[in-house]
Amino acid sequence: MIALENIQFHYPHSSVGVHDINLQVETGEFLVVVGASGSGKSTLLQLIAGFLTPLQGRVLLDHQDVTQLSCGERGLGIVPQDYVLFNHMTVLGNVAYPLKVKGVRQGERHRRARKILHDVGLEALEHCYPSQLSGGQQQRVAIARALVFEPRALLLDEPFSALDASRRESMRQELKHIQRQFGVTTLMITHDQEEALMLGDHVAVLEQGKLLQHSAPHQLYTQPVSEAVARFIGRTNFIDAQVLDSQRIETADLGILEVAPHAFTVGQTVRAMIRPEAIIANPASDIANQAPATVIERQFLGAQQRHYLLCGTTTLSLESASPPEIITHVALPPTHIHLFNR
Amino acid sequence: MIALENIQFHYPHSSVGVHDINLQVETGEFLVVVGASGSGKSTLLQLIAGFLTPLQGRVLLDHQDVTQLSCGERGLGIVPQDYVLFNHMTVLGNVAYPLKVKGVRQGERHRRARKILHDVGLEALEHCYPSQLSGGQQQRVAIARALVFEPRALLLDEPFSALDASRRESMRQELKHIQRQFGVTTLMITHDQEEALMLGDHVAVLEQGKLLQHSAPHQLYTQPVSEAVARFIGRTNFIDAQVLDSQRIETADLGILEVAPHAFTVGQTVRAMIRPEAIIANPASDIANQAPATVIERQFLGAQQRHYLLCGTTTLSLESASPPEIITHVALPPTHIHLFNR
């Protein structure tokens, strides 16, 4: 288990850092911290790893306060962004190295390294040097090296950024499988929101050093706590509106929209959001919140088609795998409309 | 207009190159050449640009044979992958440089450069140096420099690879708008298939130096000419089958499937493909090609959810924006099944 309590850190003469972070990763859980560059996610990782010491707050591993321990004493398995394999050692030498520095005898450490290499499917490459491996293989060696000494947790720093786009998909699946197989508590940072949603049991969104939301992927996507989170996680349509009552809002271009029951006060100005794939083109007559629409641009994206539609003066984007040829009306299903303070 | 006739090229002592390429880009058209690294797409661009000379075949620009002309004599606007702006010149100096080397007087060339900077929305930055600009702004300067001398065509080499993922989306839109506004014949190379589908009026797929398919994006996606193209452009399910008659095939796990009329001979073994988003979960009873299915894994991707399903011993992937909670049956709509030789 990893727990951060009121963690505060900023670099000298700079406001860049992380501010009052509280975060918990349960034993065996896979948490993904997602944020743009400069959001503080790398700082957070370094604070947990022990490369940085927080100015305030505590870092706990399995209920033990490790805030003042050096990185070497924390017993964490770290996979850096570019893997940092030791080029002059073989794959076996790399994976066995954490045991070597702990004084494990050669026979024993080779046995354990070979076992873990077998688990990640690299037993045939133990005598290769890192430079002879593909990017995906290097990544697996780095993960094996991080797991060989049974770490308290695994920390992954943008593990897919050094891979070709075409290899990323399969390596993501593989990472998820290895994580489940070892049942190791895992914290990964990434800037890729799709990756975060796909891999994380939970996802934490960081922006400018602040933790904006920490929830399960589906909730994060459908019920973001703020406009910033909504924008960051996927494409979104925003519509300004005013609250009419607990189930209706009024908009300038789309008239009165039914929404799911909410707690905003009547008369309050709010911002409504709806995802492009939630909008229904040429809906059946029994669906609520219909409006006439004109297509201003179509983009073919393969699996999806994106339409930019004009409803009054509001531009909406709509995504669908199989949209009708001609779109005349759209519907905004009430359960997919989510409201924010404005 | 750009035309390639039987173009043949390979590097000395190597089989890497392009083989017997015939390709035409109509005046004002936006053609995207897409291929993995090593597919020969860069070689193709360099042959058109005049940095390389083909061993056989001809390059035509507006019906003129330019095969033996140097790159400087071809009058093409080139935007290299990393833009190659001249760092010691201002934005204005960079954009005016093509006119300077052609001997255009300073007043005139600054007037023309300013006009084009206005068109790409950079008029306020003319006195800045490239290093003071963002990646997106640098790209627009590079495009302005390529367009200022009214080139016969615009060649773009992976123009978005140097940009952050978050900037790519908007810069793609912008490029499309600039290309339309100037009506310039454009050839762009990329490794990103979504980018190719989104931007190209036509898309050409290159693999190992061979042109596999050249068609409109929608056709490329739904009717790829080969399994290789199908795999490269988007995710796909493949099912081995045998032709029963002109509208039916027989599979091991999914029984007999209706398909759109085809020209394969009866009894022939074929490979059927269907895109993950075309498979219907828990279909209405009037849809053909139904089969029971068991979910073996779910992945939440935000706008989409991906399910891995087991039908007999065949694994199918299914993508949908709003799949049912429990999937028991799937249908493979006949019009979305596409057949290949095996």
Place this chain on the structure above:
Amino acid sequence: MRLITYCYLVYLLAPIVLLLVGAFGDQWSNTLLPEGLTWRWFISVWEETTYRNAMLTTLKLALTTCLINILLVVPLVYGVTLKFPAVAQSITRLLVMLPVAVPQLVIGFAFILAFSTAMLPWLGSPWLLVAGHVVVTFPYLFYTVYADIEASPLKAYERMAQSLGAAEWQRFVHLYLPLVYRSVFTGSLTVAALSIGEFELSNLISGFMTQPYPVVLIQAFYRTTGFACAATLFLLSLALLFSLFSTLVQWRLGRSSSRELPQ
């Protein structure tokens, strides 16, 4: 680690401090430190015509060496970088560095051998001395400029400009010179510093009338300590001046390299 640095530093600076003490000390015989403070050693060095002339010779020599080096290196680097195939580039790099590997004593003796013959009786001529200094310093300027250009975007610039139809002279003037002038400048300062301090070759091939300062200086070592120290300090200051200037310019330009100079 820090200790080694400090020891090395003391070891390095102590002799220089000694020189300073010696040059400004009035009397120094059999005492730990000299007594009295004086300028008189500097004045007497300056008043001797031999030393004044030698200083002038050294400055003229350094300047000429720099100029000839620049005229050779600037076009050579352009040609080597852009026109030579990879193998020829490697060979050129090796050959250009040859004078660094060959002891100057050997170069000097070869000069004596070649230019004291009846056919080429140029030993002692000022131009032969310049030629010698050019041979000895050329590698440093070449290497500085070549390394700078290798790290620069010159090749991409050339390709881009070629596609825009720029002629070779346009590419040389508009693109190569702006990229190269700073390393030519800092490299030339290094060349000047080396030329000013050069003794070994000059001692063998300079004529009586063209003796540069270091050659004259060595005779001063056999005179009073104060005079020798003062004369040595002149040389030290001049050489350090150019070297430090070169280093500082490199640092300043290095720091501001993202902000390029105007057209």
Place this chain on the structure above:
Amino acid sequence: MRLITYCYLVYLLAPIVLLLVGAFGDQWSNTLLPEGLTWRWFISVWEETTYRNAMLTTLKLALTTCLINILLVVPLVYGVTLKFPAVAQSITRLLVMLPVAVPQLVIGFAFILAFSTAMLPWLGSPWLLVAGHVVVTFPYLFYTVYADIEASPLKAYERMAQSLGAAEWQRFVHLYLPLVYRSVFTGSLTVAALSIGEFELSNLISGFMTQPYPVVLIQAFYRTTGFACAATLFLLSLALLFSLFSTLVQWRLGRSSSRELPQ
């Protein structure tokens, strides 16, 4: 451009060819080329005890200089790279390069000044000569190793190994030494070449019994041309041997740098 290279090449190699001609020529007086082919000049150089001893001195000197340099530079570079803050690194770099900027004549005179006093009467001692050579060659080894380590992944390795709990000595032995040994080797060859060719400082501070080869060699210039040429060729061959070896090793390792050596 190619023309300049060729001219420079001829200009550079011609004197060396002359040396060869002189050394193997039997008689050479007032003719364009010497007459006859002989080994006798080499034999007579070898037979003179002074030259043989000087050669031995030079080799011992070069070896000792290399060893002391390695012992100083290897830990120093580790410390500077990993322990020093950025400013201290810059200053160290500047100070270490000081002996290159200071003319050797000045260093030599400072040595005379410091070590001919009653307190430190070490002038002429072999260890002082070694110390002088170390001062003069140290910057080259330091710079070679430092530049190599700066370009290496040492910092990332260190961080990784720290996170795995490796102690400092383990990181030094397991990670730093494997990264550094090749540049230490090539740098040492350069140091050897420089030490072998060093004349200026040795001439000033070596004692009568510890004269290295170059100091003895200069006296040969005043003897018969053949003898002088043969004596010079010994020095040239030795210096070139080490330099070329160093360059070749660098090239070989550079080419195969992606294929690392085993643990």
